[in-house]
Structures are given as C-alpha cells and as structure tokens.
Amino acid sequence: MDRIFNINKPKGMTSHDVVYKVRKILGMKKVGHTGTLDPDAEGVLPICVGRATKVSDLILNKDKAYSCEMTIGIETDTYDSSGEVVYKKDISHITEEEVLEAIKSQMGLINQLPPKYSALKVNGKRMCDLVRSGRESEIKIKPRQIEIKKIEVKNIDFPTISFEVLCSKGTYVRSICHDIGEILGVGAHMSDLKRIQSGIFKIDKAITLEELENYKSKGLLCENSYSIEEVLGEFPYIILKNNAVKYYTNGGIIQSYRFEEYTFTDSDVQARVYSNEGFIGIGKIIRKEKEISVKSEKLFKLE
Structure with a gap:
C-alpha cells in the first residue's frame, strides 16, 4: 500500500x-x-x-493553518502551557486595540526565533534535549525568515485571545504568541493549538x-x-514520449523535444512526470541556456 x-x-x-x-x-x-x-x-x-x-x-x-488560543500576562519557558511559568504580569491596562496592533506586527515576511524547547537540531542534537540536559550554553539560535500570510482574530476575552493563522513551513505559532507578549510588555504563551490545514x-x-x-x-x-x-495534483506535468521513458527511469536526462506534452511555466522547478501508461513520479526541471530538460527526482511506478 x-x-x-x-x-x-x-x-x-x-x-x-x-x-x-x-x-x-x-x-x-x-x-x-x-x-x-x-x-x-x-x-x-x-x-x-x-x-x-x-x-x-x-x-x-x-503552508499550514492553525487555530490558536493565546494567554497574555503569563510567560513560560517553552512558550506554551506545558512549560514552567517564567513570570506573571498585570494586564489590566492592555486594550484590545493594543492586542490587535501587536498581532498585526506579525504579518508578512518576518524573522522569527524558534523556541529553545523545540526539535530543531544543533550539531546533531535536538535543542530541547540540550536545554533539559543543562547544555543550553551550546545553543546559538539564529532567526529564520518565515511568512505569516493571514491572521484572523476570532475572539478576545482577556486574558485569552483566539485567532487563526495561515503561515509558511517552519513557523512556530508558540513564537508568534511569545513575540506578541514581548511587544505588549506583559508576556504571553500559547495555551491551545489545533492544526486545521497542511497543504x-x-x-x-x-x-x-x-x-x-x-x-x-x-x-x-x-x-x-x-x-x-x-497529493501532488498542484504540480505541473510532463508527458514523455514512449522512446524516452526507459532512459528517464534509468536516471537519464530528457530534453524537451522528447516531451509529448507539458504544462510547466518559467517559474516551476518540479513537475509530475507521466508515460503514456500513467504516472511515473516527480522530475526536476533543468534550464541550461536555451535548452530545457527533466531529470528524475522521485520514481513511483517504474522502478
């Protein structure tokens, strides 16, 4: 299967x-x-x-989409409710407008610092394991560029704020909550998370x-x-001529004159590849000078 x-x-x-x-x-x-x-x-x-x-x-x-609940006024070391409380602060002076402005600041292309309590690896070791074993000093976290494509606030009922977020791969929703808490000056953590879409x-x-x-x-x-x-339906496709299929499945590079049909554009770098008998796999589109060709990246049907 x-x-x-x-x-x-x-x-x-x-x-x-x-x-x-x-x-x-x-x-x-x-x-x-x-x-x-x-x-x-x-x-x-x-x-x-x-x-x-x-x-x-x-x-x-x-891209991924999440439904998140954030609690402001309480910061934890893991940025979520599973961690130890770092501090608590009074939030009585925080307004809804300030919250909305802080959330808005997370939109678009931003540089985000991932949590230390995460599965990201440093020298082959997960950061969370290094922290728990007292080796936090070995961790040098670098910001990563991610994209927050949409944030929609669903409810504000202090101290909790519920929102949905659409974001690129590599985004930590925990870090979004933490960073909003930093902007507000009272701390925050992610108190609930549900992934509602992945591709x-x-x-x-x-x-x-x-x-x-x-x-x-x-x-x-x-x-x-x-x-x-x-699952790969959104990829463009290439149909190979019959005389190119065997060479392709053996690792050969196929020039475009041996394509029966194709739908890729100038910006595409991968495509589904077919023979006249059906789906073969994913190919890498190669552009060299004026010549376009395809080389197998993943074979599924003919191996």
Missing part, C-alpha cells in the same frame, strides 16, 4: 506515537509523518505509508486512529486516504 492518510492527531500523543500506532494498525513498517506536531497540540498530521514516504518532504513544504489536508476530512482501525477492518482504507498522484 502506497497511500497518505490525513490523521487527526489527539492531544497527549507525539507525532512518533501516531506513526507507531498507524504502523501497528496497518501492519506495515514503512510509515512516516510529514512534520512534527507538538504533543499538547491536536489536528491535521498527514501520515505517509509505503512508497508514499518519498513525498513526505514535498508535503512538509506546504491539501484539512481538519474536516481528517480521520481519527480509531476510524483508521475501523476502515482497516472493513477494507475501506483506499476510500479514506490519498494516492501519491492526488
């Missing part, structure tokens, strides 16, 4: 816990997730099975682990999952 499952991760489980459960339910070894979701968070966690694990990085690169995967189509087990017993797994081709 080479499929992608849109799992609704429950609170209290790590992403690796979900992988273990899916592996056990399906009786398969080759299972992987597409980006860590914190144990205290819930929501969309695409899980790739079989050869679909080859596209996990492509899914990981997509094409949305929360209203996500299935629980219990539902996955039920679909397995009833033989309905394919009807409740995604094919590799379906």
